[in-house]
Amino acid sequence: MKSKRPQQKTRREKKRSKKKVIIVIASTLTIIGTFFYIMNHNVMALKRVVIEGQRTLIDRDIQDTVNNYLSKSYLGIRNDNILFVSVSSIQVLLEEAFPKIQNLSLEIQNGEDLVVIVGERSAHSLWCIDQIYEYEFDEECYFADRAGLLYARAPYFSGNVYMKLYIQPDPENEEYVGRMVDQIESFNQFFAFLEDLEEEYPVAISNIYFDNFDDVRIEISRFQDVLYTQYLPVLLYNQSNNYDRVLRDIGITLGFNDFKKDFKTKAENLESIDVRFDGRIFYTFTPIDSESE
DSSP: OOOOOOOOOOHHHHHHHHHHHHHHHHHHHHHHHHHHHHHTSGGGBOOEEEEESOSSSOHHHHHHHHHHHHTSEETTEETTBTTTOOHHHHHHHHHHHOTTEEEEEEEEETTTEEEEEEEEOOOOEEEEEOSOOSSGGGOOEEEEOTTOBEEEEEOOOOTTSSOEEEEOOOTTOOOOTTOBOOSSSOHHHHHHHHHHHHHHSSEEEEEEEEOGGGEEEEEEEEETTEEOSSSOOEEEEETTSOHHHHHHHHHHHHHOHHHHHHHHHHGGGEEEEEEEETTEEEEEESSSOOOOO
């Protein structure tokens, strides 16, 4: 038997198939074009960005940051499309641009408004860079929140407006905003220790310095009824010792009869109380030194 050859399409059938392909392609392009046209039409765009809750941050700055993102597009669809707007992307953008923001809530209301509710960080402590400045007004300080995050550069503060905590400069990274304070292991325990120190013993703390080798200097502005203004005596301890031990050793020093006698006669000359060394406690007065071991 002879095999049957496949019948070749007639010229008319070929023309009809070609027409179908063109119609399918044209229809697909029309649908896609219509989709992108509708998605990029103003009727599908957010109408307003509402900022609420900010206290010190400037509303215009937040608005500009959000609007700059919304003015762009992704995969051919504008970012302010109410169906495709990425709330999570805006949140990440704002958190990176404004470290002072602690909490953010973003939602689309009434199908046309993007509402941004800002919860700002509150200043818990003031951390400064311990270095030589040409002018005291150039002092570089940063606000930290309760978790120890440095979130904003601080203006110059004089006097006792804030207790200042001084850290050594980082030569490899001069950008401090957005960094965590790593000079202490526990933020809460450290400040609880300072409260215990002022409550248990008659001292008032002025400033604190975090030196090399984990040494810490605590400046005292008042001890018992004596106020220090020009030269402030210091409490010295090392962070290898726990806070309970530091408090105990300070108490032992203050309880020495020799210390009591020296303090009674030359309280204004108190220079330091040093509890850095295991089993050895020192106190000094100037100009004549007195040691106790």
